[in-house]
Amino acid sequence: MQIAAGKAAIFTLRSSNRGVLMDKGGIDWDILRRPIIIFCICLLVGSGLVGGAYYFNDKLSKELKRNKSIFRSISQRYLDVDQEERLLA
16 A cells, blocks of 8 residues: 555546555445355355255254154164063964
8 A cells, every 4th residue: 555645545446447546445446346246146156055055954954853853763663672572482
């Protein structure tokens, strides 16, 4: 950053004006509009992906717990029948 005539100044990004100093308040929004829009769209898409991943992770975790519970119940019944058969034999 350079100080010119007591004011903070920055370089513009315009190719036709490369190296020309501007006042800090004179940001060239025409150049920054597209990157800012793309950045906001990327933020929206990213937050949607994170939210979707959390939702499906939570849903699948609940389903896994339910299936494990069913498996343990069936397994225990099988072991009980096997134990009963051994007692009768």
